[in-house]
Amino acid sequence: MLDYAEPVTRLIDEFKRLPGIGHKSAQRLAFHLLKSSQEDAERLADAIREVKARIIFCSTCNNLTDVDPCRFCANPARDRSIICVVEEPYNLVAIEKTREYHGAYHVLHGALSPIRGIGPEDLRIRNLLERLRPGPDGESEIREIILATNPNTEGEATANYLGRLLKPLGVRVTRIAMGLPVGSDLEYADEVTMHKALLNRHEM
Amino acid sequence: MQLLRLEAYRFRNLSGEIEFAPGLNILYGPNAQGKSNWLEAVYLLATTKSFRTSHPRETLLYGEQDALLRGAVIEGNLTRELQLLLAETAKQTFVNGKREAVTRYLGVLDAVAFTAEELEVVRGGPEARRRFLDRGLVATMPAYLGTLAEYNRILKQKNRLLRDAADAADPNRFIPQIESWNDQLVRLGAEIHSARTGYVDRLRQALTPQLFGVETVDIRYRSALEHRGDLSDYAALFTERLALRLRNEIASGYSLVGPHRDDLEILGDGREIARFGSSGQQRSALLLLDLAQINVYNQAFSEYPVFLIDDIDAELDRTRIETLLNHLEGKTQTIVSTSKRALAERYGARAALRPIAGGRVVASATLELRDKAIDDEKNRGKNDDKNDDKNKDEIGAVGETGETDAVRAEAAESGDEEARHRAPF
Ligand SMILES: [Zn+2]
Numbered sequence: 001m002l003d004y005a006e007p008v009t010r011l012i013d014e015f016k017r018l019p020g021i022g023h024k025s026a027q028r029l030a031f032h033l034l035k036s037s038q039e040d041a042e043r044l045a046d047a048i049r050e051v052k053a054r055i056i057f058c059s060t061c062n063n064l065t066d067v068d069p070c071r072f073c074a075n076p077a078r079d080r081s082i083i084c085v086v087e088e089p090y091n092l093v094a095i096e097k098t099r100e101y102h103g104a105y106h107v108l109h110g111a112l113s114p115i116r117g118i119g120p121e122d123l124r125i126r127n128l129l130e131r132l133r134p135g136p137d138g139e140s141e142i143r144e145i146i147l148a149t150n151p152n153t154e155g156e157a158t159a160n161y162l163g164r165l166l167k168p169l170g171v172r173v174t175r176i177a178m179g180l181p182v183g184s185d186l187e188y189a190d191e192v193t194m195h196k197a198l199l200n201r202h203e204m
Numbered sequence: 205m206q207l208l209r210l211e212a213y214r215f216r217n218l219s220g221e222i223e224f225a226p227g228l229n230i231l232y233g234p235n236a237q238g239k240s241n242w243l244e245a246v247y248l249l250a251t252t253k254s255f256r257t258s259h260p261r262e263t264l265l266y267g268e269q270d271a272l273l274r275g276a277v278i279e280g281n282l283t284r285e286l287q288l289l290l291a292e293t294a295k296q297t298f299v300n301g302k303r304e305a306v307t308r309y310l311g312v313l314d315a316v317a318f319t320a321e322e323l324e325v326v327r328g329g330p331e332a333r334r335r336f337l338d339r340g341l342v343a344t345m346p347a348y349l350g351t352l353a354e355y356n357r358i359l360k361q362k363n364r365l366l367r368d369a370a371d372a373a374d375p376n377r378f379i380p381q382i383e384s385w386n387d388q389l390v391r392l393g394a395e396i397h398s399a400r401t402g403y404v405d406r407l408r409q410a411l412t413p414q415l416f417g418v419e420t421v422d423i424r425y426r427s428a429l430e431h432r433g434d435l436s437d438y439a440a441l442f443t444e445r446l447a448l449r450l451r452n453e454i455a456s457g458y459s460l461v462g463p464h465r466d467d468l469e470i471l472g473d474g475r476e477i478a479r480f481g482s483s484g485q486q487r488s489a490l491l492l493l494d495l496a497q498i499n500v501y502n503q504a505f506s507e508y509p510v511f512l513i514d515d516i517d518a519e520l521d522r523t524r525i526e527t528l529l530n531h532l533e534g535k536t537q538t539i540v541s542t543s544k545r546a547l548a549e550r551y552g553a554r555a556a557l558r559p560i561a562g563g564r565v566v567a568s569a570t571l572e573l574r575d576k577a578i579d580d581e582k583n584r585g586k587n588d589d590k591n592d593d594k595n596k597d598e599i600g601a602v603g604e605t606g607e608t609d610a611v612r613a614e615a616a617e618s619g620d621e622e623a624r625h626r627a628p629f
Contacts, residue, residue: 112381114364120381153357153388160384195347199395 062107062124064089072105079103081143087111087150111154112161132169144172151178205507206537208276215271216241216263217563225556231541232548238563239541243512249273249288250315252295252306261292277313284312307346314343314509318494326477326486330467337468340497341403344504348399355392358385362459370457386446389462394439396463401425410499416488416524419472428465487519511536517544
């Protein structure tokens with residue numbers, strides 16, 4: 001027997017498929033929508049429909065975009081000789097927020113994880129290698145690749161994998177530094193972060 | 205540090221609370237009445253782990269969804285309240301009534317437990333000994349838990365990869381991937397190796413090798429890479445061995461090189477105690493190791509952890525008990541359990557006696573209780589209340605629990621309150 005009328009149960013079931021949403025949250029979201037106006041609900045439905053219809057992956061960097069190439073790849077003001085490699089589009093957004101980086105990007109859409117069955121063939125590595133291919137003058141236009149995968153075991157393994165793959169091609173490969181979050185008190189760093197920060201200390 | 209009081213709700217068969225005194229506390233009563241469960245509860249409150257089981261649902265009173273332990277701990281002049289909520293798949297930790305990440309909860313109360321399960325350290329395989337070392341290290345160096353958890357996580361990933369490679373038509377194509385995991389394995393493995401060897405040095409210096417008589421106990425960390433090259437540059441040797449044994453690892457589908465293969469050598473009069481020691485020697489050796497662990501802890505923090513001894517008379521003879529209790533006097537708060545009323549009476553003058561029946565402290569041991577204790581004594585072994593589950597995965601610092609500690613640490617790092625709520629055991 002269904003707990004609620006069938007359309008309500010179906011909506012709850014759909015919410016439960018989303019990451020991080022359990023039964024209680026799904027129920028709360030469904031009832032919120034039931035209480036909201038027709039327009040509000042339509043707007044949400046339209047937004048979902050539109051994002052699926054209009055958003056594609058950039059054929060150069062795999063970023064989410066509505067035009068191909070994306071606005072980063074198409075922007076002539078950006079330095080195309082540096083590529084920053086990230087796992088997900090939202091990692092790109094985080095770097096972009098610093099307004100410090102003016103190079104190009106490459107989104108892998110994931111990280112290596114044998115346990116979850118994710119191997120190199122499941123990441124978008126092939127078109128990264130294509131970008132490194134030498135131009136008509138025999139020189140690759142890429143000078144440096146910055147590996148900005150996440151500082152967890154999977155991100156680290158992915159960076160190591162790419163490093164081993166890319167270095168023999170003669171390109172400079174760097175890894176972003178990990179450590180204490182800047183602008184916060186030492187007191188708020190947990191033991192693991194603190195431990196890593198101490199290990200990776202440098203000369204003054 | 206000292207545990208002042210412990211309350212238990214819906215935890216096994218326990219009910220009510222126990223007030224603990226400084227120094228020696230003796231919980232006594234017939235078997236299967238809850239003495240050992242109280243000790244388990246103290247250990248859980250301190251470490252969030254059970255010394256009997258890695259499955260928290262087993263500690264819940266039958267039919268209940270969760271259990272709650274609450275205790276007051278005094279250190280110096282500061283009293284703090286710890287609260288541990290155990291649910292079927294998760295646990296929540298509170299300090300002074302406020303939700304606190306487990307990394308900040310640990311260390312308020314520390315405990316070392318001498319139990320039948322822990323005898324695996326002196327009789328079982330290397331895994332139990334590695335766990336013993338890791339447990340001691342975590343207490344003196346909380347970040348070590350993160351290192352271990354990460355190492356185990358990588359090991360799990362690499363093992364899966366090796367299995368996939370072993371099953372594949374072309375195993376060679378997995379090599380670049382395997383090597384990318386090896387990079388991290390070496391870095392963390394070197395950290396673990398150096399932490400463990402350092403800890404064994406400190407333990408060794410803190411040993412009182414002849415406390416229990418003539419046999420001399422000594423220990424040594426035995427790396428699986430011994431005699432394979434220069435151990436003083438562990439990372440380089442580890443890297444070299446990984447390269448050399450890559451084919452074997454792929455063929456076997458399992459990680460063959462690393463500190464997860466190391467051992468702690470425990471020698472009694474120069475001979476390996478797990479193989480050649482008598483059961484009495486093994487018990488003495490384990491006690492000495494526990495005492496050394498307590499001493500190392502004391503050197504680090506000028507404090508003593510709470511020392512728990514489950515079923516003291518089953519594990520130790522009269523002279524050893526006497527020696528041990530004298531040795532501990534004025535040092536640790538010691539909580540022991542026994543089914544022997546005679547033992548409780550013998551130490552009655554210098555201990556706080558807590559008669560236990562039906563899962564709670566009873567006003568005084570009634571005659572009936574004494575009779576039941578005598579009956580139980582006769583039936584010992586048949587209805588022993590402490591051997592129902594000898595799950596070996598208890599520390600979990602190595603293994604899955606360690607990994608979830610990392611999940612929790614990550615959650616703490618990102619300030620993700622939700623993730624902390626979801627953190628499984
Ligand atoms: Zn693009």
